[in-house]
Amino acid sequence: MALRYPLLAPRPPRASRLGEGFARVEAAGIYSNNGPEVRRLETDMTTRMFAGRGATLAVANATLGLMLAIREAADRAGRPSGYALMPAFTFAATAQAALWAGLTPLICDIDPDDWSACAAAEDALLAEHGERVAVIVPYATFGNAIDLARYEALAARHGVGVVVDAATSLGTLDDAGMPFGAGAPFAIVYSMHATKPFAVAEGGVIHAGDTALVDRLRAMASFGFEAPRSASLPGFNAKLPEVLAVMAQAKLADIERVSAGRARLEAAYREALGPLRMQKIYGRRRSVGFMPALLPPALAGRRGAIIDALSARGVGAGSYFSPHLGQQPLFQRTALVTPTPVADDVAARIISLPATDSMTPADAVEIARAVLETCGLARVPATSRAPAMANVIVIGGGPAGTALLTAASKDGRIDELAAGMILVERSDFIGSGRLARYAINSDSTAATFLSAVIDNPEPSLAALADHPSARAIEAHCDALGVPLAASGPFLDAVGERLGALVERAGGSVMTGHEALDATRDANGSWHVRLKRRSDGYRFTARSRNLVIATGGHQPLDRLVVQQVAGASLVARVGDRLMQSDEVLALGGLDRVADLLAGKRAPRVVVVGGSTSALTTVALLLRSRPGIPFGASGVTLLHRRPLRPFYSSIESARAEGFTDFGPDDICPVSGFVYRLAGFRLEARELVLRMLGIDGRAPDPRVALHRVTDDDPATLALLDRADLVVAAMGYRPRILPLTDVSRKRLLLAADCGAPMVDDGCRIVDRAGRPIPGLYGIGLAAGFVPSGRLGGEKSFRGQANGLWLWQNDVGRLIVDGVLGDRIAAAVAA
Ligand code: T4K
Numbered sequence: 001m002a003l004r005y006p007l008l009a010p011r012p013p014r015a016s017r018l019g020e021g022f023a024r025v026e027a028a029g030i031y032s033n034n035g036p037e038v039r040r041l042e043t044d045m046t047t048r049m050f051a052g053r054g055a056t057l058a059v060a061n062a063t064l065g066l067m068l069a070i071r072e073a074a075d076r077a078g079r080p081s082g083y084a085l086m087p088a089f090t091f092a093a094t095a096q097a098a099l100w101a102g103l104t105p106l107i108c109d110i111d112p113d114d115w116s117a118c119a120a121a122e123d124a125l126l127a128e129h130g131e132r133v134a135v136i137v138p139y140a141t142f143g144n145a146i147d148l149a150r151y152e153a154l155a156a157r158h159g160v161g162v163v164v165d166a167a168t169s170l171g172t173l174d175d176a177g178m179p180f181g182a183g184a185p186f187a188i189v190y191s192m193h194a195t196k197p198f199a200v201a202e203g204g205v206i207h208a209g210d211t212a213l214v215d216r217l218r219a220m221a222s223f224g225f226e227a228p229r230s231a232s233l234p235g236f237n238a239k240l241p242e243v244l245a246v247m248a249q250a251k252l253a254d255i256e257r258v259s260a261g262r263a264r265l266e267a268a269y270r271e272a273l274g275p276l277r278m279q280k281i282y283g284r285r286r287s288v289g290f291m292p293a294l295l296p297p298a299l300a301g302r303r304g305a306i307i308d309a310l311s312a313r314g315v316g317a318g319s320y321f322s323p324h325l326g327q328q329p330l331f332q333r334t335a336l337v338t339p340t341p342v343a344d345d346v347a348a349r350i351i352s353l354p355a356t357d358s359m360t361p362a363d364a365v366e367i368a369r370a371v372l373e374t375c376g377l378a379r380v381p382a383t384s385r386a387p388a389m390a391n392v393i394v395i396g397g398g399p400a401g402t403a404l405l406t407a408a409s410k411d412g413r414i415d416e417l418a419a420g421m422i423l424v425e426r427s428d429f430i431g432s433g434r435l436a437r438y439a440i441n442s443d444s445t446a447a448t449f450l451s452a453v454i455d456n457p458e459p460s461l462a463a464l465a466d467h468p469s470a471r472a473i474e475a476h477c478d479a480l481g482v483p484l485a486a487s488g489p490f491l492d493a494v495g496e497r498l499g500a501l502v503e504r505a506g507g508s509v510m511t512g513h514e515a516l517d518a519t520r521d522a523n524g525s526w527h528v529r530l531k532r533r534s535d536g537y538r539f540t541a542r543s544r545n546l547v548i549a550t551g552g553h554q555p556l557d558r559l560v561v562q563q564v565a566g567a568s569l570v571a572r573v574g575d576r577l578m579q580s581d582e583v584l585a586l587g588g589l590d591r592v593a594d595l596l597a598g599k600r601a602p603r604v605v606v607v608g609g610s611t612s613a614l615t616t617v618a619l620l621l622r623s624r625p626g627i628p629f630g631a632s633g634v635t636l637l638h639r640r641p642l643r644p645f646y647s648s649i650e651s652a653r654a655e656g657f658t659d660f661g662p663d664d665i666c667p668v669s670g671f672v673y674r675l676a677g678f679r680l681e682a683r684e685l686v687l688r689m690l691g692i693d694g695r696a697p698d699p700r701v702a703l704h705r706v707t708d709d710d711p712a713t714l715a716l717l718d719r720a721d722l723v724v725a726a727m728g729y730r731p732r733i734l735p736l737t738d739v740s741r742k743r744l745l746l747a748a749d750c751g752a753p754m755v756d757d758g759c760r761i762v763d764r765a766g767r768p769i770p771g772l773y774g775i776g777l778a779a780g781f782v783p784s785g786r787l788g789g790e791k792s793f794r795g796q797a798n799g800l801w802l803w804q805n806d807v808g809r810l811i812v813d814g815v816l817g818d819r820i821a822a823a824v825a826a
Contacts, residue, residue, distance in 0.1 A: 002537035004314035009356040010194035013250030020248035053183030054209035062204035064238035066097035069187035073161025074134035082134030087117035088343035090139040107334035113280040116141040135161040143168040143284025159396035163518025167191040171259030171287030181210035197287040259287040268361035272368035322347040332400035393421030393730035396549035398433020400776025407808025418505035431495025441481035444800040517735040545815040552729030552778030565713035580726035601630030608726030609638035614682035632702035645677025655693040668788025729778035753780025
């Protein structure tokens with residue numbers, strides 16, 4: 001059964017999104033052997049993970065790193081075949097590495113509080129075995145910032161080597177707030193295994209303050225070659241390949257967020273697991289791979305049953321590191337194992353709980369509750385219970401859902417909004433949604449896209465103004481919109497940063513999840529059923545508010561009942577009919593060209609007066625290779641007059657456009673046809689067709705206004721080779737039910753706008769449903785009052801600018817408190 005909270009849920013950087021880095025590797029033609037990507041990783045690691053101290057060596061995994069470092073330390077101590085002194089409570093890799101380095105593990109007991117090597121036991125064994133101890137290999141247990149100064153002193157006093165197994169410590173900060181191990185006088189070995197917080201796939205790094213030591217280890221990791229192809233040191237192949245270095249670089253950009261998130265989980269666990277014994281920790285922060293705790297002694301024998309019971313409750317639990325080294329057959333045969341009563345007890349009682357990148361502190365509290373209840377211990381006190389309820393669940397992380405976050409960030413309210421937020425997105429990332437799948441230009445300007453980040457008070461967003469994807473948008477500043485396909489990388493980059501901000505504030509971004517339905521309970525809160533797409537796991541999340549940002553579609557059932565000039569469009573046109581969404585999508589024009597292939601002067605009729613209709617016409621006209629339209633080959637059938645947008649009365653008049661009155665002017669902006677007017681590419685087409693300011697209409701296009709009983713329209717439909725229905729979009733809404741599972745009937749179900757002027761979703765009677773909001777394509781929003789818009793406007797207003805500003809703000813106001821009235825008061 002799929003678990004809601006798996007013990008480990010590796011989240012390495014998405015290889016599918018690292019095309020640029022992989023292309024660099026291909027272009028360089030260097031795949032391994034200390035190539036440019038590995039070198040860059042090592043330099044960046046030193047700078048960013050080790051405060052610029054010493055040097056760093058990337059290796060193929062931490063076990064190989066330990067083998068090299070242990071061998072080097074033993075040789076340098078002049079004790080190549082002695083003991084490697086290590087704690088019993090660690091992973092097998094520590095002892096295996098010592099064996100492979102030609103040493104004998106000397107296994108000591110652990111400290112009952114911090115569970116790392118017991119200082120008294122180490123001292124006693126050093127006294128007992130003297131120079132036979134070649135190397136001490138402490139383990140920085142579960143990412144803990146153990147006392148390195150003590151080992152420095154032991155090394156000096158006993159002439160012994162030191163190598164620290166810090167497999168889980170990338171991201172840990174010591175008491176001084178310095179990265180754990182930075183500038184250490186001996187080798188510290190970290191893992192980049194997929195299951196670690198610094199998740200890559202396989203890989204590791206060795207860091208030391210002593211750069212000559214790192215150089216020696218680098219030579220050992222490459223067959224012991226200090227000079228080309230001439231072995232002078234013991235060695236083997238431990239090199240990290242270039243593609244993994246590209247992945248590790250991407251993780252480096254993310255590790256601060258990951259570590260901070262995990263530290264928050266640890267804090268929540270510690271508070272909530274009160275009755276259980278926890279590890280004593282050192283340092284300002286650690287980056288846990290999972291959360292360890294001790295079961296009460298009386299329950300040690302029932303650990304297996306407890307883990308099974310937790311699994312039945314959706315919680316994956318484990319028992320790292322049980323059996324400990326001294327209990328494993330290989331080490332019982334090959335190592336010197338001293339008595340380990342503390343390690344025996346800790347290993348018998350240890351339980352490992354999930355601490356994954358996608359969890360929030362509330363999840364940790366939830367798991368803690370499950371653990372305590374399963375153990376029959378006191379329930380978690382009400383005060384530290386999971387905020388059983390989010391403030392808001394946003395369904396859809398595409399352009400509209402993320403625009404809501406952008407709006408909050410522009411007002412400095414992202415933390416406030418995100419703290420109690422769950423953002424649910426079907427795909428694996430938030431940002432562009434389906435937008436980049438269209439072959440057309442945006443009806444938003446390049447400046448509108450960029451306004452999400454330029455001067456944004458959140459530094460991580462403002463920094464995106466210099467991002468390559470922002471530059472790609474900037475290139476379209478003087479053009480009629482941005483090709484939607486080119487907007488994807490920018491929207492995704494913004495999405496990624498917004499997602500990080502949400503998680504920073506304690507919210508949760510659930511990518512790869514789908515909302516199935518939502519029920520409103522008697523208290524007005526929403527129970528949203530969610531499905532994790534990777535394995536079908538279903539669960540329910542609760543919130544006070546729900547925002548639907550799932551975009552729009554062109555439903556077939558609406559097409560079926562569509563009448564044009566008194567006739568059924570489907571019945572009249574049959575298989576010559578396409579919907580505009582299909583035409584506008586990438587590849588859509590190829591389908592049109594196929595359908596029209598062989599026709600000498602093909603005739604296409606586009607039905608509709610919306611931006612999608614005009615955009616369809618514009619796309620058909622600029623098809624390459626061109627579709628050979630003759631005169632009036634493309635006819636636009638529309639009902640309402642087509643109006644261009646003007647930024648002022650003067651600019652309209654200057655072009656001789658006078659077809660407007662006082663009700664057509666927005667009182668706030670002074671714009672003419674601010675909402676009804678076509679923009680950018682569609683506007684240019686309308687201006688041409690209306691012959692404004694001396695423009696010559698395109699002879700291939702004809703306009704025809706449809707009336708109710710209109711034989712000319714029917715004749716056009718009958719003669720067309722292809723008819724494109726561009727009837728606009730209807731909102732996509734998940735099923736909503738009330739407490740008795742009765743479907744909530746929405747105005748949108750019968751074709752009316754989905755939302756009111758406060759972006760609240762309305763029922764059949766036009767009444768807003770409390771705590772329910774809508775944003776995005778087809779939401780049906782009409783600005784009013786303070787927000788402006790022309791009085792004559794009939795229809796819905798859309799667009800990125802509105803979502804990132806007025807519309808977004810209305811919803812943020814709504815979900816953060818009932819400030820809607822003030823916001824829209826005229
Ligand atoms: N020193 C210490 C103290 C260590 O803990 C380790 C590694 C090392 C040294 C050596 O570092 P590396 O040489 O690995 O760089 C896992 C890891 O494989 C191991 O790296 C880690 N310690 C150890 C604590 O845990 P297992 O035996 O628990 O792995 P496995 O296959 O059972 O996976 C654990 C869970 O993770 C499973 O539920 C499945 C899940 N998983 C795993 C992988 C690899 C995924 O969902 N996806 C994946 O890609 O050893």
